[in-house]
Amino acid sequence: MDLNITAPMLVRSEAEAEYVNNAALWLRSTMKMEWANDDNPGQPPPILRFNAHGIYENVPCVIRDFTWNLDSDIDYVETGYTNSDKTVRVPVMNTFVISLSVTYSPKSIRENFSVKDYLAGKLKDQGYV
Numbered sequence: 857m858d859l860n861i862t863a864p865m866l867v868r869s870e871a872e873a874e875y876v877n878n879a880a881l882w883l884r885s886t887m888k889m890e891w892a893n894d895d896n897p898g899q900p901p902p903i904l905r906f907n908a909h910g911i912y913e914n915v916p917c918v919i920r921d922f923t924w925n926l927d928s929d930i931d932y933v934e935t936g937y938t939n940s941d942k943t944v945r946v947p948v949m950n951t952f953v954i955s956l957s958v959t960y961s962p963k964s965i966r967e968n969f970s971v972k973d974y975l976a977g978k979l980k981d982q983g984y985v
Contacts, residue, residue: 857957857958857985858920858955858956858957858958859906859912859915859917859955859956859958859985860953860954860955860956861908861952861953861954861955861956862951862952862953863951863952863953863954864949864950864951865879865949865950865951865952866948866949867933867946867947867948867949867950868933868948869933870933870934870935870936871935872933873933873934873935873944873946874935874937874944874946876946876950877935877944877946879952880922880924880952883919883922883952883954884922886901886902886904886918886919887901887918887919887920887921887922888901889901901918901919902918903916903917903918903959904916904917904918904919904956905917905983906956911985912985913980913981913982913983914981914982914983915958915983915984915985916958916959916960916961916983917956917957917958917959918956918957918959919954919955919956920955920956920957921953921954921955922952922953922954922955923952923953923954924950924951924952924953925950925951925952925953926947926950927947927949927950930947930948930949930950931947931948932945932946932947932948933945933946933947933948934946958985960983960984968982969984
């Protein structure tokens with residue numbers, strides 16, 4: 857099962873521009889596995905927990921795709937990184953589009969899942985959607 861999220865982002869200050877840029881960097885980083893110079897090379901991307909709207913509670917997922925839509929006809933906010941001479945320009949209005957793939961371990965399905973409990977709503981807080 858996939859969950860698709862469209863998140864409009866509004867940037868009104870340098871602090872918000874830095875936050876949005878860092879959020880995009882974090883989302884990209886969660887799609888990558890550990891590499892040769894990392895502590896645990898070969899480690900797959902992390903399994904995240906998705907919570908939203910009271911419908912999705914503690915849903916185990918991985919980020920399958922991330923797109924940062926940057927419009928060309930919009931103003932930008934320029935921000936500098938702390939302790940760096942580099943600057944980044946972030947549009948005042950932009951959109952994050954995130955695709956999550958729900959992933960359950962075989963062990964959790966064998967030990968915790970039943971259709972009867974699922975239909976009764978008893979598994980909602982355990983991440984089953």
